Each structure stands twice: as structure tokens, then as C-alpha cells.
Amino acid sequence: MKELLLKRKGRFILYVLACFLPVVDTLLRNFSFALIIGSIEKGQMDYFVKVFALAIFFAVLGILLFILSRFMRISFMRDTILDVRIQAFDKILKHSYKNFSKKSKDVYISNLINDINVFEQHFFHKLLNVIYFGGQYTASLIILLFLDYKFALSLFVVSIVLFFFSKSFEKKTVKLQEEVSENNEKFTTNIANTFNGLEILKLNNIEDKFLGSTLKAVDKVERKKLHYTVFTEGQRNLTNFLGFVIFVGILIYSISSILNGASFAKTALMLQLSNGCVWPIVQLFPFLNELRASNTIYNKITKNDEDTSSSIVKEKNFEFNSEIRVEGLKFNYDGKEIFKGASFNIEKGKKYLLKGESGSGKSTLIKLLSMVVDDYEGSITMDGVNYREIKEESLNNNVSFVYQDVFLFEDTIANNITLFKDIPEEKILKAAEGAGLIEFLNEKKLGLQETLMENGKNLSGGQRQRISIARAIVKNASILFVDEGTSSLNEELGRAVEDTILSLDSTVIAISHRYYKGITEKYDYVLEVKNGLVTQYKSQDYFSMEVLAL
């Protein structure tokens, strides 16, 4: 938080000064009041008129100071909030894919929308109040020190007691604010799930069931917000009550001072200044707790929380000229064993088909080989280099993926193939040709420059898959991972796409439940995943075995 505020040091100082201007206004009003009481005590009309004129001047000055304060604060607040938005967005984009995929994307959306809005609405309001009340307290206490130092010191001691009293609420305030944030995340995920599955909900007439669970999530968020508000307001009311008790004490002290001969004007000024000490300090502490809660939210949405505890430094570049060797691979999801010592090799340029029952670990194996998960035991080496030492960015530059669901951008076909990289049109066309997209492009008036609709709504399943294959070709991907790349296509399209994949120079590691006679046999090897182990077969052997088994 400090770095954020001090990023624009000069403007932050200006902001703090701006928060002090209302303190000057309050002090001027205190003096006006004391002077008016003094003039009444004096009983001279001339003096009273002068004092009254001065009080009006101070009142007008106060309004001007308020307007000036607002102008001085506004641009700093706007730019700082913008920084928070950029930092929060940047944090998400900088996540490695592995860490990004640990949470639902809706949680990130909630952080970007709900948490930033909460921060935006609360942070500067609290900061302004903390500076204003802190300033008023300090200024009043210093003046009181000159007027009656014993009295000022006693007030100081009382404020320290109040500080520790208020501090006891800090943890709970921070925790409640975190709970509001967590429930906002759950609510956003719930809403997103409902919308994602709206088609199926409607077709099966089960919207009401989901409406019920959404309403429950809304109820929970609202309850948490209420809990937070009741707690912070309760805290404020309790400290206000203590403030009232202290003020009664001050009032008794003031009356006894007047009875002992102190002037009305001085007593009025001291009373006003004590007021300026007690009430601000009473207000300040709850605000301070809420400011800390805002700080926690700021850290949550902007600070990098990736686990960097691994002692292995990733400094090697991806270089794949010969083979990937997997030895004694063990992996589990929260104790559920998926691999228990699998060993096999992947040769450069060969095509591998992963086979195995549903849930046997085929997709997990692709995740391990593409570094999406790396908390495995055993060893994976690429041309002798430990996989864990290879920079993720370097690997990502050399591999490509074809999934059942292809994400397409609302942009030109060219940008969807190059993924926004600067690649000559000639090369893009060659990739499109390799992926069997030429016929599709010829139908488009603008060819490669034709814009796709949101997530390629205007494309068929086969066309979408071909675009993802064109991505792999244009990237010159050394390894192509395919997870059910043809399962959503009809037989004819599936055959064509599979054939295209198998004709690439890349090493292919694919999962497919489909068997295309005359095409599937083109895989060099089958890796069968069974009982936590991987067995490698030459594809002809594997398929002849399957035929025999039938």
C-alpha cells in the first residue's frame, strides 16, 4: 500500500495537505466561537461586531477551503484507483497457467469487479477521515498543551487507552471484510455457472432449482455485508459512548475551572479543543481498522501469491532434438494416486496416441508433459535436461494445443491463427492450407481479414478445430498436444482433421476415443494408461491386439 501511495510522492503530499484543510476550518471555527463568547463576556458592542465579522469571514474561508481540498484530492484519487485496477489485472495476467488454473476464472472476475469496487468506495473515504481526524486530534492537542499541559497530557493518556481498546476490534474487522470478498467470489462463480449452463437448464426445466441456489448465494453475500456493517457501526457506537463518558468528565473539569475564576473565553476554547481531541480520536480508530481491512483486500487483489518456494531455478530454454524420457513418474491429486511409477519415452517427430479407460489419467499425463502441473515425483527429462529447469515461457513458445473446445477471439481469422503475432500473410495462408482451411477462406469476402463473431459463433466445429491446427502449424510447434480434438466432429470431418494432425512434422501426443480406420493406424505408438502405469505399444501391434480381442 505504501508504494502505491508514494508512487506519486508530490501529489500524495498535496493530498495529505488537502485533507488537513478542513482541520484548519475546524480550528478557525473553534477560535470564532471562543472569541464570540469572549466578546459577550466583555460586553462591548464594537468589539462584538468586529468578532462577528471575523467569524463570518472564517465561515466563508471554510467553504473555500473545502472546495480547494476537494480539487486538490480528486486527481490523486483517480490515478491511484486506476493503478489498483492495472495492478489487479496485471497480477492475473502474470500468473503462470498452472497457478491460474487453480482457481475458477469467475473468482478473478469477482476480484476485478467486486473487490475493486469495495476498495474504491471505501479506501479513500477512510483515508480522508483518518488524516482529517488524526490532524484535528494532533492540532487540538498541541494547542491544548500550551493552554494547560496537565490537562493535555491526561487527554493523551486517555486516547492511548482508547487506541488499545479499538485495536481489539481490528482482527475481526479485517476477517469480516475478507469474508465479504470470499462470498462475493462464490456468488460470482454461482451466477457464472448458471449462465454457462442456461441452455441445458432451460431445456430440462430446472431453472428454478438453480434460481434457488443463486438466491441463497445472494442472501449469504448480503448477510456478510450486513455483518460487516453492524460490526463496524457497533464498534463506532461503543467508542462514541466512551467518548461521551470522557466528554462528561471534561465538562465537569471545565465547570470547576470557571468556578475557580477561569475566563469564559479560555474555557470555551479549551472545551472546543477538547471536543476536537475526543471525538476525532473516537472516530479515528474504527476508520483505522476499516482502512486496514481495505489494505488486506488491496494485497489480495494485487500482490503476487504464487508459490515460489521451489529451489529449482528455471533457466534452461526448450530444446527438443531427440527424446523426452519419463522415468518412475508418480503423481496424485490430493492423495488420489494417478501415476505410481510410469516410465516411457517420446521420440521427436513421432505420433503418440494415449489410450485408457475414462479417469485413468490421460489428460493428467498431457498436463504433466506440458508443465501445467509439476508437483510430480520421478523424473521427466528433455534431451537430458530436467523438465523442471526449463522456462515455462520457452516451452509455451514451442508447443501447441488442440482441445475439444477451441477458444476464438472476436477478431480477424488471421489474428486467430497467429494469436496476434506478426507473421507474414504468406506463411499464414500456408498454415491455413495445411489445416484444410482454404475452402473456408475462399467463401469469405475478406479472406484472412474476415472478422469472427464472439468466440467464433459463426463457425462449425470442424472449422474451429482447423483454426487451432493452423495455429500449431504457423507456430511451427515442436510438440502438439491434442485432447479429444475430433470428438465433436462428424465422422468425415473427424477423419479429415485427424489426418491433417498426423501429417504434421510436429511430435503429436493425442487423446482420442475415436477410431478412424485407415487413419488412426498412422500413429507410431500407442501409450496405454492403466492402473497408474503407462505401457508403450507400436500402433500396429496395439490395434491388431484390439482386433483379436473383439
Ligand SMILES: Nc1ncnc2c1ncn2[C@@H]1O[C@H](COP(=O)(O)OP(=O)(O)OP(=O)(O)O)[C@@H](O)[C@H]1O
Ligand atoms: N484437478 C483435479 N483435481 C482432483 N482430481 C482430478 C483433477 N483432474 C482430474 N482428476 C481426477 O484424476 C483422475 C484422472 O483424470 P483424467 O482427466 O486425467 O482422466 P482421463 O483418463 O483423461 O479421463 P477421460 O478419458 O474421462 O477424459 C480422474 O479420476 C479425475 O477425477
